[in-house]
Amino acid sequence: MKQYQDLFFDFDDTLCDTHHNAEEALKEVFGYFHFENYYAQYQSFHDTYWKNNIYLWERYARQEITFRELTIERFKVPLQEVFQDRGPDDEFCMEINSKFLELCAQKTGVVDGAHELINYLKSKNYRLHLCSNGPHDIQYRKLESTGFINDFETINLSEDIGANKPSILFFRYALEKTGALPEYTLMIGDNYDTDIEGGMKAGLDTLLFDPQNQYENLSVKPTFTVNSLKEITKIL
Ligand SMILES: [Mg+2]
Numbered sequence: 001m002k003q004y005q006d007l008f009f010d011f012d013d014t015l016c017d018t019h020h021n022a023e024e025a026l027k028e029v030f031g032y033f034h035f036e037n038y039y040a041q042y043q044s045f046h047d048t049y050w051k052n053n054i055y056l057w058e059r060y061a062r063q064e065i066t067f068r069e070l071t072i073e074r075f076k077v078p079l080q081e082v083f084q085d086r087g088p089d090d091e092f093c094m095e096i097n098s099k100f101l102e103l104c105a106q107k108t109g110v111v112d113g114a115h116e117l118i119n120y121l122k123s124k125n126y127r128l129h130l131c132s133n134g135p136h137d138i139q140y141r142k143l144e145s146t147g148f149i150n151d152f153e154t155i156n157l158s159e160d161i162g163a164n165k166p167s168i169l170f171f172r173y174a175l176e177k178t179g180a181l182p183e184y185t186l187m188i189g190d191n192y193d194t195d196i197e198g199g200m201k202a203g204l205d206t207l208l209f210d211p212q213n214q215y216e217n218l219s220v221k222p223t224f225t226v227n228s229l230k231e232i233t234k235i236l
Helices: 018-032 042-061 068-079 091-105 114-123 136-145 167-178 191-203 229-235
Strands: 006-009 127-132 154-159 185-189 205-209 224-226
Touching: 018 042, 018 091, 042 068, 042 191, 042 224, 068 091, 068 114, 091 136, 114 127, 114 185, 114 229, 136 154, 154 167, 167 205, 185 191, 191 205, 224 229
Parallel strands: 006 127, 006 185, 127 154, 185 205, 205 224
Antiparallel strands: none
């Protein structure tokens, strides 16, 4: 097996249990802004929010919308249904979003086995780099809250770079900054479109973390696929 030197790690839902943390924060936002005045049930707000949020992140990855647009629209759309003539204005959506991100950034949930994996890889002397789509301040606060802040040699964030995964610009920048050689670098992440396709385009081997088994019929397969982080210790 090839001996990798540098490992590029996605953060959200690969190490940080972002989805679970956001679920908690969303419920708190609902209470904080008294959305129960508009929504009879939390669940219907929740379902509309998530459906729309996933769609917006896909558009953000394709660079069709900015992060600011994403943050406004993810609250505007579910609230549009309940604010009569027009949706809530952008300012209010930004306020909700700020509170939501603040709450998310305080959450400590990590993916099962994430710290154990990172400690194992450090003991094997791999050079670890974070490669994440997201805003600088929030990602750093999440790294602090989840205890990963000191684990990486470099932290590469889309907001700092000015390009998102899967853009080749993101990976070129990360390779240059880390000094990693593509042939000895493995990209590890849970998102096929951003982490895996982006990594492949940049000439990296890739490892797809697929805990829900949602990527069964891929025409172009990653170098490795695992369903748990623990399995990575059998590969690396
Ligand atoms: Mg991810």
